[in-house]
Amino acid sequence: xxxxxxxxxxxxxxxxxxxxxxxxxxxxxxxxxxxxxxxxxxxxxxxxxxxxxxxxxxxxxxxxxxxxxxxxxxxxxxxxxxxxxxxxxxxxxxxxxxxxxxxxxxxxxxxxxxxxxxxxxxxxxxxxxxxxxxxxxxxxxxxxxxxxxxxxxxxxxxxxxxxxxxxxxxxxxxxxxxxxxxxxxxxxxxxxxxxxxxxxxxxxxxxxxxxxxxxxxxxxxxxxxxxxxxxxxxxxxxxxxxxxxxxxxxxxxxxxxxxxxxxxxxxxxxxxxxxxxxxxxxxxxxxxxxxxxxxxxxxxxxxxxxxxxxxxxxxxxxxxxxxxxxxxxxxxxxxxxxxxxxxxxxxxxxxxxxxxxxxxxxxxxxxxxxxxxxxxxxxxxxxxxxxxxxxxxxxxxxxxxxxxxxxxxxxxxxxxxxxxxxxxxxxxxxxxxxxxxxxxxxxxxxxxxxxxxxxxxxxxxxxxxxxxxxxxxxxxxxxxxxxxxxxxxxxxxxxxxxxxxxxxxxxxxxxxxxxxxxxxxxxxxxxxxxxxxxxxxxxxxxxxxxxxxxxxxxxxxxxxxxxxxxxxxxxxxxxxxxxxxxxxxxxxxxxxxxxxxxxxxxxxxxxxxxxxxxxxxxxxxxxxxxxxxxxxxxxxxxxxxxxxxxxxxxxxxxxxxxxxxxxxxxx
Amino acid sequence: xxxxxxxxxxxxxxxxxxxxxxxxxxxxxxxxxxxxxxxxxxxxxxxxxxxxxxxxxxxxxxxxxxxxxxxxxxxxxxxxxxxxxxxxxxxxxxxxxxxxxxxxxxxxxxxxxxxxxxxxxxxxxxxxxxxxxxxxxxxxxxxxxxxxxxxxxxxxxxxxxxxxxxxxxxxxxxxxxxxxxxxxxxxxxxxxxxxxxxxxxxxxxxxxxxxxxxxxxxxxxxxxxxxx
Numbered sequence: 001x002x003x004x005x006x007x008x009x010x011x012x013x014x015x016x017x018x019x020x021x022x023x024x025x026x027x028x029x030x031x032x033x034x035x036x037x038x039x040x041x042x043x044x045x046x047x048x049x050x051x052x053x054x055x056x057x058x059x060x061x062x063x064x065x066x067x068x069x070x071x072x073x074x075x076x077x078x079x080x081x082x083x084x085x086x087x088x089x090x091x092x093x094x095x096x097x098x099x100x101x102x103x104x105x106x107x108x109x110x111x112x113x114x115x116x117x118x119x120x121x122x123x124x125x126x127x128x129x130x131x132x133x134x135x136x137x138x139x140x141x142x143x144x145x146x147x148x149x150x151x152x153x154x155x156x157x158x159x160x161x162x163x164x165x166x167x168x169x170x171x172x173x174x175x176x177x178x179x180x181x182x183x184x185x186x187x188x189x190x191x192x193x194x195x196x197x198x199x200x201x202x203x204x205x206x207x208x209x210x211x212x213x214x215x216x217x218x219x220x221x222x223x224x225x226x227x228x229x230x231x232x233x234x235x236x237x238x239x240x241x242x243x244x245x246x247x248x249x250x251x252x253x254x255x256x257x258x259x260x261x262x263x264x265x266x267x268x269x270x271x272x273x274x275x276x277x278x279x280x281x282x283x284x285x286x287x288x289x290x291x292x293x294x295x296x297x298x299x300x301x302x303x304x305x306x307x308x309x310x311x312x313x314x315x316x317x318x319x320x321x322x323x324x325x326x327x328x329x330x331x332x333x334x335x336x337x338x339x340x341x342x343x344x345x346x347x348x349x350x351x352x353x354x355x356x357x358x359x360x361x362x363x364x365x366x367x368x369x370x371x372x373x374x375x376x377x378x379x380x381x382x383x384x385x386x387x388x389x390x391x392x393x394x395x396x397x398x399x400x401x402x403x404x405x406x407x408x409x410x411x412x413x414x415x416x417x418x419x420x421x422x423x424x425x426x427x428x429x430x431x432x433x434x435x436x437x438x439x440x441x442x443x444x445x446x447x448x449x450x451x452x453x454x455x456x457x458x459x460x461x462x463x464x465x466x467x468x469x470x471x472x473x474x475x476x477x478x479x480x481x482x483x484x485x486x487x488x489x490x491x492x493x494x495x496x497x498x499x500x501x502x503x504x505x506x507x508x509x510x511x512x513x514x515x516x517x518x519x520x521x522x523x524x525x526x527x528x529x530x531x532x533x534x535x536x537x538x539x540x541x542x543x544x545x546x547x548x549x550x551x552x553x554x555x556x557x558x559x560x561x562x563x564x565x566x567x568x569x570x571x572x573x574x575x576x577x578x579x580x581x582x583x584x585x586x587x588x589x590x591x592x593x594x595x596x597x598x599x600x601x602x603x604x605x606x607x608x609x610x611x612x613x614x615x616x617x618x619x620x621x622x623x624x625x626x627x628x629x630x631x632x633x634x635x636x637x638x639x640x641x642x643x644x645x646x647x648x649x650x651x652x653x654x655x656x657x658x659x660x661x662x663x664x665x666x667x
Numbered sequence: 668x669x670x671x672x673x674x675x676x677x678x679x680x681x682x683x684x685x686x687x688x689x690x691x692x693x694x695x696x697x698x699x700x701x702x703x704x705x706x707x708x709x710x711x712x713x714x715x716x717x718x719x720x721x722x723x724x725x726x727x728x729x730x731x732x733x734x735x736x737x738x739x740x741x742x743x744x745x746x747x748x749x750x751x752x753x754x755x756x757x758x759x760x761x762x763x764x765x766x767x768x769x770x771x772x773x774x775x776x777x778x779x780x781x782x783x784x785x786x787x788x789x790x791x792x793x794x795x796x797x798x799x800x801x802x803x804x805x806x807x808x809x810x811x812x813x814x815x816x817x818x819x820x821x822x823x824x825x826x827x828x829x830x831x832x833x834x835x836x837x838x839x840x841x842x843x844x845x846x847x848x849x850x851x852x853x854x855x856x857x858x859x860x861x862x863x864x865x866x867x868x869x870x871x872x873x874x875x876x877x878x879x880x881x882x883x884x885x886x887x888x889x890x891x892x893x894x895x
Contacts, residue, residue: 139714204725212718216702216709223705246725250732254831263820263827264745265736271743271824280732557707631849634866 005614006187011165016100022076023163052593054141055551059148060127061445066152067120067434073159074116075511077108082469082504086497088487098486102169103188105484107158109172113288114196115155117426120434121295122151122206125234127445129210131542131549132228134219134558134565137591139212142639145597147205153605154199160609161191168192171484173281174255176266176274181259187612189259194608197252200245207241210234219541221560225319228540228564229312232319233298236326237291243330244287251280260611275340282333290329293425294322296433297364300386303440304368306536307383308375311564314367321363328357338409347406354404358397365390380536381455385436388463392428396421399474417477420470427466435459435514442521443530447547451524454517461510469503472496533658539567546654552590552643555652556583573663585648589640596633600626712865719869723876726839730880733832734887741892743824750825753818754893755809762805763885766840769798770878777871783859788867789851795874796847799840806837829888836884839877846870 002008013019037043050058084101088094096104126148130138138144161167168188170179179189214235218227254265255277264272305312312318334342334350342350368390377383399421403409412418435458443449476496481488488497521528534543541558542549544566562568603626610618702709702717709717741750776791810830813819820830850870853863 135708139718208718208721208725211721212714216714216717218702218708220707221705242721242725243728246729247732250729250736254733254736257820257827257831261821263831264824265740265827265831267824269745270822271740271745272827273739273743273824276736276739280735560705627845634849634853639862 003615003617005610005616007164007613007615011187011613012163013166016097018080018096018100019162026159027163048593051598052145052595054145054591054594054597056126056130056138056141056144057445057549057551057553059144060123060125062148063119063123063126063151066148066155067116067118067123070111070115070119070155071117071431072511074108074112075507077104077111079504079508080104081108082497082501085485085488086494086501089494089497090489090491093487096486099166099169101486102484103167106168106171106174106188106192107161110168110192110196111155111158112426113172113292114199115151115158117292117430117434118199118203119151119155121237121292121430122148122203124230124299124434124437124441125210125237125295126206128441128542129213129231129234130217131444131545131553132231132540133214133217134222134541134554134560135213135217136552136554136557136588138209139217140209141591142594142596143205144209145594146600147202147209147597149597149601150202150205150604151199152202153601153608154195154197154202156605157191157195157198157608157612161188161195165191165612173285175281176255176258176272176277177268179255179259180267181262182267189255190612193252193256193259194612197249197256198604198608200248200252203241204245204249207238207245211238211242214238219554219557219560221558222565225316226560226563226565228298229301229315229318229322230295230298230540232322233294233296233301236322237294239326240287240291240294240329244284244291247280248284248288251277251284254280278337278340279333282336283330286333286336287329289426290325293429293433294325296430296437297322299433299437299440300368300389301364302540303382303386303436304371305564306440306538307378307380307386308372309378309537310371310375311539311567312367313370313373314363315563317363318367321360321367325357325360328353328360332357335404335409338406339413351404351406351409355401358401361397365394380439381450381452381459382436382440382536384456384459385432385439388459389428389432389436392432392463392466393425396424396428399424412477414482415477416473416481416483419483420473420477423470423473427470432462435462440536441542443528443535444533444542444547444549446525448521448525448528448530449535451517451521451528454513454520458510458513458517461506461513465503465506465508465510467503468506469500472500472503476500531658532661533655534566534570534662539564541566544569544655544659546651546658550647550651552588552648552651555585555648555655570662573659583652585645585652587642587645587648589642591640594633594639596629599629603629711861712868715865716868716872719872723872726876727880730832730835730883733828733835734883737828737832737888737892740824740828743828745823745825747823747826748818750829750892751894753813753826753829754889756889756893758805758809759885759889762802763881765798765802765805766878766881769795769802770875772798773871773874777867780859780864780867785854785858788854792847792851792854796844796851799844799847799874803837803840803844806833810834829892832888833884836877836880839880843870843873843877846873 037046050062053059053062080096081101081104084094084096084104094101126138126144130136158167166186166188168174168179168184168191170184170189170192174184174189174192177183214227214231254263257263258265258267258272264270266272266274266277268274301312301318332350332354334346335354338347338350368386399417403412403418403421439450439455473496476493479493479496481490481493488494530547533546535547536543541560544558545554558565603622607619607622607626610616610622699706700710701713744750772791773795776788776795779787779791818826820827847870850863850866853866857863
């Protein structure tokens with residue numbers, strides 16, 4: 001037993017060019033950024049304004065940044081997978097060694113779901129929920145920061161695995177007995193376990209926070225049935241987080257015990273039960289899909305009314321459908337293993353409950369379509385993504401209903417058809433929503449719009465690229481191609497694989513357009529400035545404050561008297577041709593910045609890394625330091641400061657100016 | 668009431684008590700500061716206990732996964748000892764008694780907190796901690812006894828599930844004890860500030876929840892498991 005546990009120089013894969021070159025580039029970028037920040041003297045600013053921030057809007061932005069970076073990383077994995085398969089037909093072996101390819105598909109799934117989509121969805125929930133509810137903050141601001149930094153340290157662990165050691169070769173859900181020590185003796189699965197465990201706790205914290213915020217912190221007058229649809233979906237998603245993520249924690253803890261101390265939860269021998277893992281992990285994993293997609297439905301439910309100039313069609317049925325999906329999504333997990341011998345009755349129950357979800361989703365789809373019907377539809381970029389979503393998601397839903405029929409599932413199970421299906425719903429549902437939401441709320445977050453031309457180019461390339469990539473996979477699935485193949489034996493599959501690879505190239509062009517759009521918009525930010533706080537003629541309360549909002553969101557808490565609160569007050573003001581009386585200002589308290597989130601995550605990362613490499617002393621030291629940090633934080637007396645009257649008055653003045661600008665007829 | 672603010676639920680209860688004409692089926696007007704209906708954001712105390720309740724629910728879900736594992740594996744003894752051979756119901760009953768008593772003293776400490784009585788709060792917290800410590804020590808003794816007989820979690824799936832479930836609860840009680848120590852120090856140094864009373868509320872909720880979980884373990888693992 002050495003001081004560094006299992007860690008030695010041989011953990012760095014010096015003989016494999018791809019991970020080494022990638023990690024060298026990553027390290028260069030990282031150290032370059034750090035050096036730049038040091039030279040320019042940005043650290044005090046970064047520390048004060050970002051690393052210790054407890055402002056829900058900034059935490060939302062941080063979540064967004066993390067998610068976007070991980071999305072790029074996951075996309076790089078996807079490019080490698082598609083090119084590898086297209087290049088390795090017949091006798092060919094492609095360019096990736098099998099064990100590296102296995103790590104790539106595991107990393108792709110893990111990163112895209114848990115470190116890409118999840119933070120991006122949490123970014124929207126964090127940024128929007130308090131603004132839409134008309135309150136100044138989330139329920140637990142400091143705790144919220146802890147949640148974000150834990151997620152970030154989990155993501156860091158996954159990326160460290162690229163350079164130090166290896167990642168799991170088991171798929172994005174490490175099924176035993178393959179993931180048990182006997183079959184996966186390396187540190188790959190351990191990286192997975194600790195990264196996902198740590199970030200899962202972060203997500204649970206975020207869920208508790210959002211749930212409490214929605215249930216207990218709405219502004220005066222905002223009853224449940226006056227809440228914007230996004231808040232409903234954020235609440236449903238948080239309910240699912242609270243119900244499902246502890247199952248993930250438990251499952252990963254059990255597998256950890258199996259691997260570290262030789263217990264027998266999931267081993268193939270001595271009374272272990274691998275099937276129990278599959279049940280438990282999908283009891284989390286299926287709701288997880290809805291945790292991701294429900295807030296995305298909320299995003300679309302905000303975009304369709306705004307760009308159709310009409311209230312959301314069937315608001316109450318939308319609420320009911322959301323809660324219906326929330327409940328039923330917990331009852332369908334077994335459809336992930338129809339073929340594993342549960343028997344006819346069980347399969348029938350889960351087949352029917354899975355299909356029934358399509359009813360709730362169908363209600364939503366019709367509501368969005370009817371919202372557009374008879375409205376004045378403006379084809380701005382967010383609306384393009386939303387309409388692209390409807391087309392894409394419907395096909396994903398249809399193939400989902402097909403897969404929910406057990407006999408059909410026996411044929412398509414574990415095939416590329418399945419791969420195409422879930423990309424159809426996750427890309428069509430979640431990724432399109434994230435880009436729609438990005439275009440829609442970007443002016444609110446940063447104070448200027450995004451360049452529309454590049455946005456439209458990005459949308460069309462992504463939309464076409466998506467179909468070109470995944471339609472061939474449906475065909476390949478029906479031809480019998482299973483997923484996760486390192487090389488492909490049948491030459492007749494190659495044309496389809498090549499088409500799919502071409503689709504990835506189109507998608508790549510879309511990604512480049514998206515990045516170009518950000519850069520171009522930043523350079524033209526003065527021309528694209530949003531002075532009114534309400535660039536799209538919005539309907540909910542976040543548009544009633546300035547863009548970007550002051551740190552306390554609202555100088556005076558709004559008072560809500562109807563659904564679509566801001567729309568109503570705008571109409572009244574327009575009718576009276578005046579912006580309303582100046583409200584009475586009262587001082588209030590806001591939470592202080594705190595380093596506790598950053599330190600907790602630092603120790604969590606250290607602990608995780610030490611556990612992965614069996615460096616026991618470091619793990620114990622990290623735990624003790626974390627407890628000490630907890631006590632020191634708890635000893636703090638004042639967590640809040642009073643916002644000065646001048647600050648409040650100046651924010652309110654700016655908002656009044658913005659509202660008056662809205663009153664003026666458009667040039 | 669000597670200036671001590673009761674939680675809103677107490678106020679609501681009092682109001683119902685004083686107004687016999689108000690029946691439960693009549694709509695009760697929402698109280699300001701509870702975050703119900705249209706009354707605006709709840710105050711800090713409500714937020715803290717509400718959020719902590721939600722955390723506790725998630726903790727119960729965590730336990731439920733370990734309960735499920737035990738339910739699946741309680742017969743998977745892999746040729747080793749079976750449940751009735753490892754269960755000592757007498758000791759488990761004693762543990763149950765200790766934990767229930769600690770819940771009672773914990774509640775007494777909270778009553779003292781409500782009266783802002785530092786001495787009795789500390790005394791009852793200390794008694795709660797000692798009872799919890801005795802519980803953990805008994806459980807450790809049980810684990811060591813079993814290990815001495817060669818009965819370890821590595822032996823079979825059943826034992827894994829047994830040690831996992833009981834151990835997880837023991838870990839919670841131990842961490843609760845650590846928290847309790849921290850709280851006693853804080854109460855002593857800072858007195859009953861708003862923040863500290865909020866934290867004591869959370870600690871109480873946590874401790875009682877562990878009691879409820881233990882009732883499940885005692886029933887399912889020791890009584891039912893020991894009898895099967």
